[in-house]
Amino acid sequence: MPKVNSPAVIKWFGEHAVVYGKPFIGVAVGLYASAVSNDSGEKDLSISLADFDLNASFDSDRMELLYKSRKSTTSIGEFISANSDIDQRVLPFALIASRIIKGYGVKLGHKTVGISSEIPVQRGLASSAACSTSFAVALSDGHGLSDSEIIDISREGERVVHRNDGAGIVDVNTSYYGGCITYSNDLGIRKVKINENFNKCDLLLIDTGPKKSTAEMVAKVRSLYDSDRVNTEKVFNEIERYVDSGLEAIISGNVEKVGELMLKNHIALSRIGVSTPKLDDAVALAKKSGAFGAKMSGGGGGGLAVALVSKPHTGKVKLALEDGGFKVSVAPISLHGSSEYNTGSKADHGGQ
Numbered sequence: 248m249p250k251v252n253s254p255a256v257i258k259w260f261g262e263h264a265v266v267y268g269k270p271f272i273g274v275a276v277g278l279y280a281s282a283v284s285n286d287s288g289e290k291d292l293s294i295s296l297a298d299f300d301l302n303a304s305f306d307s308d309r310m311e312l313l314y315k316s317r318k319s320t321t322s323i324g325e326f327i328s329a330n331s332d333i334d335q336r337v338l339p340f341a342l343i344a345s346r347i348i349k350g351y352g353v354k355l356g357h358k359t360v361g362i363s364s365e366i367p368v369q370r371g372l373a374s375s376a377a378c379s380t381s382f383a384v385a386l387s388d389g390h391g392l393s394d395s396e397i398i399d400i401s402r403e404g405e406r407v408v409h410r411n412d413g414a415g416i417v418d419v420n421t422s423y424y425g426g427c428i429t430y431s432n433d434l435g436i437r438k439v440k441i442n443e444n445f446n447k448c449d450l451l452l453i454d455t456g457p458k459k460s461t462a463e464m465v466a467k468v469r470s471l472y473d474s475d476r477v478n479t480e481k482v483f484n485e486i487e488r489y490v491d492s493g494l495e496a497i498i499s500g501n502v503e504k505v506g507e508l509m510l511k512n513h514i515a516l517s518r519i520g521v522s523t524p525k526l527d528d529a530v531a532l533a534k535k536s537g538a539f540g541a542k543m544s545g546g547g548g549g550g551l552a553v554a555l556v557s558k559p560h561t562g563k564v565k566l567a568l569e570d571g572g573f574k575v576s577v578a579p580i581s582l583h584g585s586s587e588y589n590t591g592s593k594a595d596h597g598g599q
Contacts, residue, residue, distance in 0.1 A: 252583075253279060253282075253384070257371070260509070262545060263468050269483050274580055275581040276372075277579045278576075280363070280377035280381050282360055285359050287357055292306075292348070307348075310344065314348075327410065335407075346403055360386055369458055394589065409462065424438050427580075454575070455529050455552060460548075467521065467548075516547060530552050538564050539557070
């Protein structure tokens, strides 16, 4: 099959508050992880991670053991511990493969699946979700798995990477479908049609340096919530309003409003302690230089800020940020996800 491309994901509105039941908006951007499945001539399944120069092979018996281990362990942490002999960089893909091979009766011997990515890691761009999603789609090609089945299998990779049984619901859906995805406890995942006005915009990814782990930042917010629930909930309710208003503006094409709400969302996130001085500086400089708005994206504690910019102003804003000491890349919104490669799908559109 052709190379399967899965886009990176930025958090447009609602991170951290989503953990406490508030809605969230994510959007796919034009950086990609890729997977290619080829006949190898060998009897085992080979997984090749080009970015790590790492290869691993699994026979049918080990796939069976992994599949049974996942079903018999009570948590993803227990599963990881039970399979500690497998390189932790390979284990997410091995688990995905075991689900496809043993869970759906797909015969996948004589295959090598190679994964590579241009998405920066540890920057809040959902690089692991994009890798897991492209791998699952490439491996299951032509075997009739539905959208929702592929998404659940892909999330196994995220569960391993983040050691969290609830991981991946937003990032995997966004990378799989492309475009804009919303999530809420009441409505689940929905795909949103982005107004064509956003075709005239770029997203600038502003690298402020290494970030703390998402788990650490989530724990920090949890500590704040436990010690000052009333004021923390006020911030979460404020963020919820930005999500709701942002969604309306994304659908209607009010680009200026989206930028304004991004700035407000960033300030709210700063108040719960997940921003950094560099993130704050990047957001302020982007706005001063002509962006509609900007905000941190992801768990925080460093990593990326994202700025929404009119295409005619992209060069000027990018140069100003680079003069300010930031590494900046241009990433247009990607309307294309890896679902387009799932040609044998029983398309149930479970995420829409």
